């Protein structure tokens with residue numbers, strides 16, 4: 665970062681997204697420490713400069729691969745790129761390791777199961793004084809790692825810090841837009857994963873593109889309803905981290921959430937990859953209930969994923985809902 669002593673960026677979580685973001689920061693000429701929990705795997709990545717989930721990427725020499733958290737201690741900012749449900753224990757394990765002034769840049773998308781907290785709320789709950797930012801948007805790690813162009817949101821309540829952090833990852837193929845709406849940026853990514861499961865199920869069940877477009881538009885209405893109740897801004901939800909990511913994940917089988925919904929609808933066994941939406945839908949609905957926000961598509965996903973309800977019955981129930989005026993509030 666330009667006006668700090670050190671430019672070192674820490675990345676916690678060496679899966680597809682952590683490694684792709686480490687590469688972006690390195691290409692923007694930052695030294696990077698990429699931490700993963702498995703020493704043998706980190707040694708293999710360090711040696712080969714290849715990541716098993718990012719075909720075609722040669723890891724920049726400025727990325728140091730480590731399995732010892734102590735190496736993150738001098739980092740000026742730390743990206744949290746572990747699965748959402750593991751963010752709290754991983755951050756707790758970093759207590760006393762990270763610089764207290766190092767902003768946490770959250771790259772995970774989800775809502776915590778036990779607490780129904782968003783990711784920034786989890787970080788602030790554990791570490792109230794740490795500056796919190798969210799990096800979120802329509803960004804498949806594989807495409808970014810191949811050098812294809814993408815745009816996303818970097819949100820932090822302190823807009824000057826948001827701009828400073830955006831510059832860390834902003835490079836030849838990643839364009840980041842600064843925002844001060846942390847709640848909106850975090851919520852968009854969490855909700856879109858749930859809606860992508862619905863879109864995948866719609867396509868898997870052969871219900872067609874009209875139905876999927878209906879899921880996207882009415883899903884955005886659900887996201888906006890809850891977002892407004894939580895203090896997010898509508899323009900954030902209509903932007904890259906909301907609508908942008910929703911469209912991406914509902915229309916491309918690269919999305920694990922979409923593929924999971926697709927497999928469910930076809931009676932196939934999902935491939936075992938991380939499906940954040942399946943883990944988030946329960947706490948999302950708990951949070952929506954707390955804010956009085958109606959989310960019928962998310963409820964349908966919960967019924968199929970968590971309660972074993974038959975898809976055709978859930979869809980029939982959705983379609984039989986009484987007619988209403990088109991608005992996000994109803």
Ligand SMILES: NC(=O)C1=CN([C@@H]2O[C@H](COP(=O)(O)OP(=O)(O)OC[C@H]3O[C@@H](n4cnc5c(N)ncnc54)[C@H](OP(=O)(O)O)[C@@H]3O)[C@@H](O)[C@H]2O)C=CC1
Pocket residue numbers: 677678679680681682700701702717745746747748750754771772773774803804805806938940
């Ligand atoms: N992939 C993408 O395109 C994007 C992903 N994201 C978000 O980023 C987050 C991570 O996803 P992604 O990188 O794709 O997932 P991956 O499955 O590729 O990687 C997850 C990584 O987290 C590690 N991990 C899991 N549990 C723990 C734990 N308790 N402690 C430490 N490390 C752990 C895994 O290690 P191990 O292999 O040892 O299990 C693995 O390296 C998700 O919230 C996702 O929604 C956001 C934008 C784009």
Ligand SMILES: O=C(CO)COP(=O)(O)O
Pocket residue numbers: 773801802803804805857860909912913918919920921922938940
């Ligand atoms: O968040 C993502 C793209 O923006 C990745 O989506 P999936 O987790 O559904 O693969």
